[in-house]
């Protein structure tokens with residue numbers, strides 16, 4: 001990758017490796033990735049801008065609603081209690097980071113576009129890879 005190319009300059013294509021195997025969850029993940037790409041593909045979406053605030057104000061509630069439905073699935077498939085607790089804790093931490101980012105932006109704290117994109121990417125893509133992907137192990141095999 002050339003030195004001047006930042007990984008957050010490129011849209012993220014949902015690929016089959018991101019599929020969990022629960023249709024509702026996969027659909028919600030795809031919708032979140034679409035929102036993330038709206039931020040990535042809009043160079044005017046600097047953290048202090050209205051367009052960033054607009055997209056962020058959609059992402060927060062969408063993430064929160066997704067975590068609720070995903071936690072419902074997690075509880076229904078009987079994953080071990082410690083793993084459930086860890087996963088829910090990761091969700092809580094993301095929602096806290098989201099609230100913190102909103103506070104910081106409201107207070108006018110400086111936040112670079114690349115740091116903001118990496119943080120939002122962490123909430124969606126890294127979380128999917130590190131936590132959600134484990135859901136597959138507990139799904140009944142058809």
Ligand SMILES: [Fe+2]
Pocket residue numbers: 070087091127131132
């Ligand atoms: Fe999750």
Ligand SMILES: [Fe+2]
Pocket residue numbers: 029066070128132
């Ligand atoms: Fe998820």
